[in-house]
Amino acid sequence: MKTRMTDAENPIAVIVVEDDNIFRESIQDLINESAQLRCEHVFESCEAALDLLAQDYAPEIILLDIDLPGMSGIEGIEHFQKLSPASRIIMMTIFDDDDKIFNAVCRGASGYLLKASTPENIIKYVSDVVGGGAAMSPTIAAKVLSMFTQYSTPRKEYGLTGREKEILQLLVNGMNKKHIAEHLHISQHTVDTHLKNIYAKLHVHSQVDVVAKALKERLI
Amino acid sequence: MKTRMTDAENPIAVIVVEDDNIFRESIQDLINESAQLRCEHVFESCEAALDLLAQDYAPEIILLDIDLPGMSGIEGIEHFQKLSPASRIIMMTIFDDDDKIFNAVCRGASGYLLKASTPENIIKYVSDVVGGGAAMSPTIAAKVLSMFTQYSTPRKEYGLTGREKEILQLLVNGMNKKHIAEHLHISQHTVDTHLKNIYAKLHVHSQVDVVAKALKERLI
DNA sequence: CACAATATACCGCGATCACGGTATGGAATC
DNA sequence: GATTCCATACCGTGATCGCGGTATATTGTG
Numbered sequence: 001m002k003t004r005m006t007d008a009e010n011p012i013a014v015i016v017v018e019d020d021n022i023f024r025e026s027i028q029d030l031i032n033e034s035a036q037l038r039c040e041h042v043f044e045s046c047e048a049a050l051d052l053l054a055q056d057y058a059p060e061i062i063l064l065d066i067d068l069p070g071m072s073g074i075e076g077i078e079h080f081q082k083l084s085p086a087s088r089i090i091m092m093t094i095f096d097d098d099d100k101i102f103n104a105v106c107r108g109a110s111g112y113l114l115k116a117s118t119p120e121n122i123i124k125y126v127s128d129v130v131g132g133g134a135a136m137s138p139t140i141a142a143k144v145l146s147m148f149t150q151y152s153t154p155r156k157e158y159g160l161t162g163r164e165k166e167i168l169q170l171l172v173n174g175m176n177k178k179h180i181a182e183h184l185h186i187s188q189h190t191v192d193t194h195l196k197n198i199y200a201k202l203h204v205h206s207q208v209d210v211v212a213k214a215l216k217e218r219l220i
Numbered sequence: 221m222k223t224r225m226t227d228a229e230n231p232i233a234v235i236v237v238e239d240d241n242i243f244r245e246s247i248q249d250l251i252n253e254s255a256q257l258r259c260e261h262v263f264e265s266c267e268a269a270l271d272l273l274a275q276d277y278a279p280e281i282i283l284l285d286i287d288l289p290g291m292s293g294i295e296g297i298e299h300f301q302k303l304s305p306a307s308r309i310i311m312m313t314i315f316d317d318d319d320k321i322f323n324a325v326c327r328g329a330s331g332y333l334l335k336a337s338t339p340e341n342i343i344k345y346v347s348d349v350v351g352g353g354a355a356m357s358p359t360i361a362a363k364v365l366s367m368f369t370q371y372s373t374p375r376k377e378y379g380l381t382g383r384e385k386e387i388l389q390l391l392v393n394g395m396n397k398k399h400i401a402e403h404l405h406i407s408q409h410t411v412d413t414h415l416k417n418i419y420a421k422l423h424v425h426s427q428v429d430v431v432a433k434a435l436k437e438r439l440i
Numbered sequence: 441c442a443c444a445a446t447a448t449a450c451c452g453c454g455a456t457c458a459c460g461g462t463a464t465g466g467a468a469t470c
Numbered sequence: 471g472a473t474t475c476c477a478t479a480c481c482g483t484g485a486t487c488g489c490g491g492t493a494t495a496t497t498g499t500g
Contacts, residue, residue: 106438108369110362133358134365138348142330144364145354149328163477174429176456190478196459197476205458206486208427209394215435383447396486409450416489417446425488426456 011038012130013059017049017076018042018092019068023115027063030119037061037126045069046076053083060086061126064109066093066100074100077107088129096139102147111135112144158201158219167194169220172211231258232350233279237269237296238262238312239288243335247283250339257281257346265289266296273303280306281346284329286313286320294320297327308349316359322367331355332364378421378439387414389440392431 014031016039018024024042031039041059043049047070049062062080066073077089090111091104101112110129113122114137125135136144160168170180177195181188195207204210214220234251236259238244244262251259261279263269267290269282282300286293297309310331311324321332330349333342334357345355356364380388390400397415401408415427424430434440 105365105368108365110365128358128361131358132362134362135358136356136361138351138353138355141348141356141361142352142354144368145325145328145330148325148364148368161476171428172432174424174432176426176428178456186477187479189480192458192480193478195457199458204394206396207457208391208396208431211428211431212392212394212435215432381446398486406447407449410448412450412488413448415487419488427487 011036012061012126014039014061014063014126015049015052015059016042016063017044017046017068017073018063018065019044020065027122030122031126034123037123046071046073046079050076050079050083053080053087058084058086060088061129062087062089063126064089064091066091066104074103074107077104077109081108090125090129090135093140096137096143098143098147101140101143105144105147112140113137114139160198160201160219164194164198164201165220167191168198168210168214171195171207172214172220231256232281232346234259234281234283234346235269235272235279236262236283237264237266237288237293238283238285239264240285247342250342251346254343257343266291266293266299270296270299270303273300273307278304278306280308281349282307282309283346284309284311286311286324294323294327297324297329301328310345310349310355313360316357316363318363318367321360321363325364325367332360333357334359380418380421380439384414384418384421385440387411388418388430388434391415391427392434392440 014037016024016027016031018027021044024044028039028042031037041049041052041057043052045068046064053059064073064076064080068076071079073091077091080087080089088111089109090113091109092113092115093100094115096114104112111125111134113125113135117125117137121137128135166184167180170183175183177188177191181191184191195210198210199205202210202213204213234257236244236247236251238247244264248259248262251257261269261272261277263272265288266284273279284293284296284300288296291299293311297311300307300309308331309329310333311329312333312335313320314335316334324332331345331354333345333355337345337357341357348355386404387400390403395403397408397411401411404411415430418430419425422430422433424433
């Protein structure tokens with residue numbers, strides 16, 4: 001990995017996309033007070049920022065608010081990456097909202113920071129990202145890790161029998177009761193019984209619920 | 221969230237599990253030089269540490285090497301969590317090996333740091349974790365994020381309208397058509413119509429299918 | 441302004457489902 | 471040897487669903 005040489009003569013170009021005037025300006029000032037970073041362009045919306053990137057301006061770092069009027073920061077990630085693949089994106093968020101962070105994480109930003117972070121931390125996060133790493137507030141890091149854990153581990157055990165798991169699998173794969181019965185060479189009534197038992201064990205009352213629960217909790 | 225009161229009289233108990241003598245002792249010294257942290261027990265192996273935890277000793281933080289002779293740190297995570305659920309675990313690793321980090325992440329540790337981290341950073345990571353967050357070296361954070369991106373399905377677009385997405389969401393959350401109608405203050409027939417349109421766009425023919433598809437492809 | 445897309449609303453039929461039963465043979469466990 | 475658990479099988483009723491219609495008001499776009 002090539003190390004980026006920076007100094008006051010050769011600063012790292014940062015842009016800020018943030019709709020709140022006060023926060024936008026204060027973060028710009030903060031960046032320009034730092035020796036290695038420089039922020040010449042700030043924007044109130046993704047649309048405005050994309051206009052500039054379309055003219056071959058490629059900042060190294062894009063600080064991007066998650067909640068923006070018009071195109072949201074989350075939607076914006078893909079557009080920015082398309083216009084300027086070398087730019088690295090750091091999301092900014094007021095609240096550590098699970099869903100939004102999850103969506104942003106999946107779209108490939110390089111950092112996530114809470115707006116409540118201290119100025120020193122913000123500068124540090126940006127520097128980490130320039131150095132090839134990723135940066136997250138500890139709070140957000142905890143969310144990200146918990147999402148990971150949720151994805152792999154949480155297989156609770158509901159005491160399903162082998163046959164019941166088999167039927168659950170087929171159901172999730174899109175078969176209805178009739179097809180399951182045919183596929184397993186048993187009667188529909190038997191499938192009925194198994195399904196009833198599955199409902200009882202998972203505390204649900206319909207095929208929709210059971211499929212949703214199985215997929216959400218990765219039981220299958 | 222209750223804030224943990226700490227001071228020199230009431231330090232946070234940390235244990236270290238690390239087979240390298242020099243690193244183990246140096247990190248113990250480092251911790252004991254800090255005002256809020258104290259490390260009275262260090263171990264060369266998971267087995268030895270688990271012996272102590274079995275006797276009702278519950279440290280707040282466990283610094284755990286990933287590569288250990290005998291039971292590895294990754295295997296150890298589950299055992300430590302079982303014996304002392306309140307303890308939070310921070311993994312230590314020399315190399316940023318993707319597979320190992322992935323496995324550790326999935327098992328639910330609260331932090332991941334490179335042994336090459338500076339002493340100040342190590343203390344900072346521990347403090348972040350005590351404060352309820354998670355802590356990662358920027359390098360490891362980048363790995364974790366890239367794993368996330370890799371795992372996320374590029375969501376196809378089926379051209380669902382806002383209302384259709386709304387109804388799909390409610391369906392996945394376990395509502396049936398009647399409840400959806402009540403919740404949205406519209407008639408069941410209208411829900412019917414929307415559902416029909418969703419089926420057409422997603423090429424499915426039942427609620428079960430639509431829920432399965434939505435969850436598998438993360439449409440919601 | 442015109443046109444398309446969207447959200448809304450209603451009907452009826454036949455298919456499917458949920459769930460309350462009951463029952464039997466085999467395997468595992470104690 | 472007795473008991474429990476499991477897989478299997480069957481039935482009937484009422485609820486729900488899928489899908490074929492038709493129709494209107496609003497919103498957005500050219």
